[in-house]
Amino acid sequence: MAVVEARRVTRLFPMAAGPVAALRDVSLRVDAGEYVAVSGPSGCGKSTLLHLVGVVDQPTSGEILFEERDVAGLSEAERSRIRLVRIGFVFQRFFLLPMLTARENVELPQAEARVPLADRRARTRELLEYVGLADRADHLPSQLSGGEMQRVAIARALANRPALLVADEPTGELDEQTGEHIADLFGRVHADGTAILVVTHNPMLAARAQRRVTMKSGRLVA
Amino acid sequence: MTATVLLAASLAGAGDSASSAPPPGVLLSRQLAARARISIGDTVTIAIDPAGTRAVSLRVAGIYEPTPDPLRFTAQRLEAHMHLPDLVALVADPTDPAAREAVDAINVKLTDPNDAGRFASDLAVRAPSVTVTPTSRTRDDDPFAVLDRFHVAISIVTVVGATAFLLALMVIRAEERRETIAIMRLIGISRRSLIAAVAVEGLLIAAGGALFGVVTAFAAEGLVNRFFQARYDTALVFLRVTPSIAARSIAIALPLGLAAGVGASWPLLRGEILSLFRR
Amino acid sequence: MTSLWLAWRTTTRYRVRAMLAIVGVAVIGALLFDMLLLSRGLLDSFADLLRSAGYDVRIIGSEGLPIVRVPIAGAARLAADLRARPEIGDVVLVRIERATAQGAGHPPRPITIVGTTQIGGGPYTIVKGEDLPATSSSWDRCPILVGRRLAAALGVAPGSSLRVSVRPEGIRSALPPIVCRVAGVVNFYFAATSEDAVATTMDALQEALGTSGESADLILVASRPETGPAAAVRVIQQLRPDLRAYSNEDVLAQFNQNGFAYFRQISFVLSSLTMTFAFLLVATLLTVSVNQRLGEIAALRALGIGRARIASLLLWESALLVGAGAVLALPLGGLLALGLDRLLRQMPGLPDRLHFFVFQWRAVMMHAALFAVTAAAAAGYPVWLATRLPIAATLRREVVG
Numbered sequence: 001m002a003v004v005e006a007r008r009v010t011r012l013f014p015m016a017a018g019p020v021a022a023l024r025d026v027s028l029r030v031d032a033g034e035y036v037a038v039s040g041p042s043g044c045g046k047s048t049l050l051h052l053v054g055v056v057d058q059p060t061s062g063e064i065l066f067e068e069r070d071v072a073g074l075s076e077a078e079r080s081r082i083r084l085v086r087i088g089f090v091f092q093r094f095f096l097l098p099m100l101t102a103r104e105n106v107e108l109p110q111a112e113a114r115v116p117l118a119d120r121r122a123r124t125r126e127l128l129e130y131v132g133l134a135d136r137a138d139h140l141p142s143q144l145s146g147g148e149m150q151r152v153a154i155a156r157a158l159a160n161r162p163a164l165l166v167a168d169e170p171t172g173e174l175d176e177q178t179g180e181h182i183a184d185l186f187g188r189v190h191a192d193g194t195a196i197l198v199v200t201h202n203p204m205l206a207a208r209a210q211r212r213v214t215m216k217s218g219r220l221v222a
Numbered sequence: 223m224t225a226t227v228l229l230a231a232s233l234a235g236a237g238d239s240a241s242s243a244p245p246p247g248v249l250l251s252r253q254l255a256a257r258a259r260i261s262i263g264d265t266v267t268i269a270i271d272p273a274g275t276r277a278v279s280l281r282v283a284g285i286y287e288p289t290p291d292p293l294r295f296t297a298q299r300l301e302a303h304m305h306l307p308d309l310v311a312l313v314a315d316p317t318d319p320a321a322r323e324a325v326d327a328i329n330v331k332l333t334d335p336n337d338a339g340r341f342a343s344d345l346a347v348r349a350p351s352v353t354v355t356p357t358s359r360t361r362d363d364d365p366f367a368v369l370d371r372f373h374v375a376i377s378i379v380t381v382v383g384a385t386a387f388l389l390a391l392m393v394i395r396a397e398e399r400r401e402t403i404a405i406m407r408l409i410g411i412s413r414r415s416l417i418a419a420v421a422v423e424g425l426l427i428a429a430g431g432a433l434f435g436v437v438t439a440f441a442a443e444g445l446v447n448r449f450f451q452a453r454y455d456t457a458l459v460f461l462r463v464t465p466s467i468a469a470r471s472i473a474i475a476l477p478l479g480l481a482a483g484v485g486a487s488w489p490l491l492r493g494e495i496l497s498l499f500r501r
Numbered sequence: 502m503t504s505l506w507l508a509w510r511t512t513t514r515y516r517v518r519a520m521l522a523i524v525g526v527a528v529i530g531a532l533l534f535d536m537l538l539l540s541r542g543l544l545d546s547f548a549d550l551l552r553s554a555g556y557d558v559r560i561i562g563s564e565g566l567p568i569v570r571v572p573i574a575g576a577a578r579l580a581a582d583l584r585a586r587p588e589i590g591d592v593v594l595v596r597i598e599r600a601t602a603q604g605a606g607h608p609p610r611p612i613t614i615v616g617t618t619q620i621g622g623g624p625y626t627i628v629k630g631e632d633l634p635a636t637s638s639s640w641d642r643c644p645i646l647v648g649r650r651l652a653a654a655l656g657v658a659p660g661s662s663l664r665v666s667v668r669p670e671g672i673r674s675a676l677p678p679i680v681c682r683v684a685g686v687v688n689f690y691f692a693a694t695s696e697d698a699v700a701t702t703m704d705a706l707q708e709a710l711g712t713s714g715e716s717a718d719l720i721l722v723a724s725r726p727e728t729g730p731a732a733a734v735r736v737i738q739q740l741r742p743d744l745r746a747y748s749n750e751d752v753l754a755q756f757n758q759n760g761f762a763y764f765r766q767i768s769f770v771l772s773s774l775t776m777t778f779a780f781l782l783v784a785t786l787l788t789v790s791v792n793q794r795l796g797e798i799a800a801l802r803a804l805g806i807g808r809a810r811i812a813s814l815l816l817w818e819s820a821l822l823v824g825a826g827a828v829l830a831l832p833l834g835g836l837l838a839l840g841l842d843r844l845l846r847q848m849p850g851l852p853d854r855l856h857f858f859v860f861q862w863r864a865v866m867m868h869a870a871l872f873a874v875t876a877a878a879a880a881g882y883p884v885w886l887a888t889r890l891p892i893a894a895t896l897r898r899e900v901v902g
Contacts, residue, residue: 084805
């Protein structure tokens with residue numbers, strides 16, 4: 001079963017000089033438990049595709065089906081709910097809340113999903129151990145390295161047991177060795193059954209994927 | 223001399239005056255003329271009581287705007303001016319010869335106004351039953367001197383509050399440019415140059431803000447005066463923004479803006495460069 | 502993990518700017534609180550002063566403000582007629598003249614001398630000595646109460662003698678001085694801070710004036726509680742339609758209309774300005790703060806944190822800043838009010854007991870309500886900004902930027 005499917009989606013951005021097509025007639029499907037990597041040169045539309053598949057943005061034309069539901073007809077509150085409990089997001093710049101500890105950052109989406117406190121605490125402990133940061137739980141992001149922050153971000157993205165993990169250049173701001181650790185972590189997440197869609201320039205990260213797609217000028221070429 | 227008078231207006235036509243002599247003239251305040259719907263040239267009747275006792279006819283020779291009195295700006299200026307002999311003839315008790323010699327007040331214009339205090343004291347001694355008061359007030363007995371101090375106190379409080387906010391905003395601006403300042407220091411831009419840049423920026427913001435404030439004050443001046451003049455039916459000017467006030471406002475704003483800008487950026491300019499890169 | 506908790510954490514993270522914002526709100530809030538106190542303070546203080554005299558109707562002989570003095574002819578007869586009426590509880594005649602007072606070894610000082618038929622408990626507080634006697638005796642024909650400032654200036658105390666020369670208006674020659682015994686030193690409720698006043702019995706004043714007891718400048722009337730001042734005013738108007746009778750409410754209404762107008766207006770203008778000021782500054786602070794955190798907010802929205810939660814977070818941030826400032830504003834405003842009150846009471850001719858800033862719980866409630874509205878309004882634009890931001894475009898911009 002497809003977790004998410006994009007059917008002939010096009011995304012135009014209005015500009016002063018005329019609309020720019022970031023995506024043209026792209027179709028992509030990610031099945032449950034599948035690991036897909038999207039590569040391509042800068043500006044080819046990778047992040048735009050990621051945002052559409054992650055239900056963060058809406059296509060100008062075409063369909064996005066999440067778990068066989070057309071998201072176009074959903075309200076913003078419903079899309080928000082999908083992002084909260086069915087999709088996990090990992091960003092290039094981590095975007096951890098700077099005033100919350102690692103533990104609190106991971107708890108936040110669970111609190112929004114109204115997970116009871118005891119369950120939240122247990123799940124958070126489990127996730128921080130999973131990403132190897134159990135001993136840094138009470139540290140603020142300013143006290144963590146880049147790689148550690150990204151691991152906390154991954155734990156946060158997994159907090160509500162999403163069906164799909166979406167990552168936009170997760171190793172973009174990390175050194176090679178740290179990137180490798182993140183790639184290993186993604187491998188473990190995939191092995192545990194979560195579908196992953198990652199946009200990356202990093203060949204090592206892309207190599208871990210089951211399927212690689214390449215984009216150029218807003219289209220899938222391979 | 224004052225009296226409670228009844229004013230009745232009659233519009234005298236061209237040929238209906240019974241006496242050959244024209245009636246004496248009277249001036250009415252604008253407010254009274256508007257209230258009684260009287261115009262220049264109308265004939266009015268003035269009496270000393272509502273029953274119309276000892277009524278006399280007078281011709282409205284003019285309508286005047288009463289000199290605004292800031293101490294009585296809410297008072298309705300329903301007043302009329304007549305020649306003193308006409309008023310005395312109207313209100314004086316005909317059985318009391320002394321009544322024609324009595325007045326309520328005597329205004330004295332001195333050749334040297336600076337002598338007013340001494341003249342008043344001298345006259346008070348010679349005529350102990352008379353109250354003699356200079357028209358100009360000393361700071362000690364001028365209620366507006368007190369109000370002036372009150373306004374200054376409120377201004378000081380407002381400036382203190384505004385300074386706190388200005389500092390908060392400048393701190394945010396400084397935080398936003400933390401990395402930029404770190405990079406500039408790293409590549410060798412001197413602290414002096416950076417302080418100068420921050421100072422100039424603070425001055426420009428303060429100058430812009432102060433000018434905006436002054437322009438707003440000038441605009442508000444007209445609105446405020448029109449509103450309160452209509453509200454209290456007076457010609458009194460309630461608010462006046464003078465060049466001196468505008469200059470003082472700018473003179474206060476500029477050093478505050480400069481101090482806030484430099485003060486907010488000081489930790490970034492003085493701290494260790496590498497610490498500025500840490501989150 | 503409530504929105505309040507998150508807002509608290511955000512506020513404490515940016516401690517310096519938060520403290521500065523709170524100080525700013527507190528200072529402006531103090532001014533707002535004082536303007537709310539001023540909006541009714543003088544009126545309430547004046548009402549308190551009027552009620553302290555114990556009489557609720559004043560009769561004068563002329564139009565306009567009931568402080569202009571035109572003698573009331575037949576005052577004693579009127580007082581007797583009033584006392585016979587069931588609506589009237591008590592009647593007191595008052596006469597006020599200018600005079601000079603001279604103590605041993607001191608030059609004469611101009612004073613105000615008040616003659617009254619009131620027996621005991623007048624509009625003053627006895628500081629030393631005793632009250633005026635109920636009746637004068639042959640050996641004590643002029644007992645007087647002296648204001649504290651005058652007593653200090655003349656060096657007199659209870660038991661001392663003062664030579665008093667009355668100088669009534671319209672009389673050219675000075676009347677012969679009389680020797681008065683200081684019965685007590687008092688604080689007069691209605692005397693201005695710079696005014697020197699003495700009070701004596703009406704008999705003593707009339708003897709000094711060489712007149713009989715038929716006229717007074719002011720008649721104070723106390724109505725019976727069961728009928729009230731309005732009934733008393735009607736009775737007076739029936740008996741003497743040529744006179745003006747004002748209840749305390751009438752006096753207050755006139756004062757509110759005329760004497761208090763400036764303070765009412767400035768209170769309104771400054772209250773509005775301070776609220777606008779606080780709104781603009783908190784809104785600016787929050788907007789700048791939100792703009793700094795757009796990436797964070799977009800990430801939270803991408804993670805599924807709803808708009809309502811984001812809005813709630815920002816509202817609580819506003820509430821914390823404005824709320825803390827508003828609470829701090831109360832003691833600060835109290836201190837400021839003391840200073841401003843002391844300043845304004847330097848106005849010439851004001852009774853010593855009159856205050857401009859009078860604490861009222863109503864002002865505290867209004868202060869709280871106004872700041873609650875300000876906090877909500879100030880968060881309006883930042884909330885709109887944060888909840889309406891395009892998530893994908895913001896994320897893209899943050900990465901590129």
